[in-house]
Amino acid sequence: MKEDEKKELVTPGEVLGTASELKAGKGAYFSANDKTIYASLTGFRSIIPAPIDATDQRPTVEVTGHKAHGAVPEPGSVVIARITKVMARMASADIMCVGPKSVREKFTGIIRQQDVRATEIDKVEMHASFHPGDIVRALVLSLGDARAYYLSTAKNELGVVSAESSAGGEMVPISWTEMQCPLTGQIEQRKVAKVGA
Known part of the structure; x- marks a missing residue:
């Protein structure tokens, strides 16, 4: 056999x-x-x-995994995920890529309040850090539970890499906590990933 x-x-x-x-x-x-x-x-x-x-x-x-499957998130890997829901103490996201490779299965990630940034953890406001639809770069901390991976954006190079404003414009980062809409000039709060990291 x-x-x-x-x-x-x-x-x-x-x-x-x-x-x-x-x-x-x-x-x-x-x-x-x-x-x-x-x-x-x-x-x-x-x-x-x-x-x-x-x-x-x-x-x-x-x-x-059999050959047909794409990348799989593992603790320590950096992933690109789309925020799907923001709650008071955490945000959930769909993992789209692990490093440069796209995933073919659905993997869900959770960013808990304590994992958003490294400093002033108690002052983190989830709704001022992420909005549904934001694309974030995050680090996989652990497998969490059967339903989701725990993700962190606590390093400077992690956080929101792409966001759309309410007016539909591709927002531009202006600081590590703010992004601006090029169409309206409106500034929105985000946990921004440091560019060029």
């Missing part, structure tokens, strides 16, 4: 096993709530035995 024949196709959120028996590898994540390992992408489940000299002898479970 060839290796490929026994590989099983899994989808995001599908249970791969328990943490007492397995470790989460690529394409999988561990949920502390129920001590279970879940798939974070669509692909094939595979079990990798632990090295003989490893202290932890649990095998690692991985999900490897």
Whole structure:
């Protein structure tokens, strides 16, 4: 029996096993709530035995995407996302690109209030940082939960890279907290990404 024949196709959120028996590898994540390992992408489940000299002898479970799938966000990667909803304590976004590669599956990200910027965190106003439709550059902090990745815009080079004003103009950054509409001259608050970073 060839290796490929026994590989099983899994989808995001599908249970791969328990943490007492397995470790989460690529394409999988561990949920502390129920001590279970879940798939974070669509692909094939595979079990990798632990090295003989490893202290932890649990095998690692991985999900490897099939070739048709685009890039997958991972902690530490920089993504481009479109803001879909802004709430009092967080904003949600659809991840469109991981680095230079576009994604083919739908990945959702959440930017929490404490992850918007590095300073004066308690003064962050989500509605003054992002608007629905804004394009942001963000860093993937972690897998969050099964539904969304946690994103951060706390570095200078992260934040809004493209925004449309209420008049429909492509806004121009004028400071790290403001963008201006070229059509009306109206200034709107944003957490702006430093240009040329």
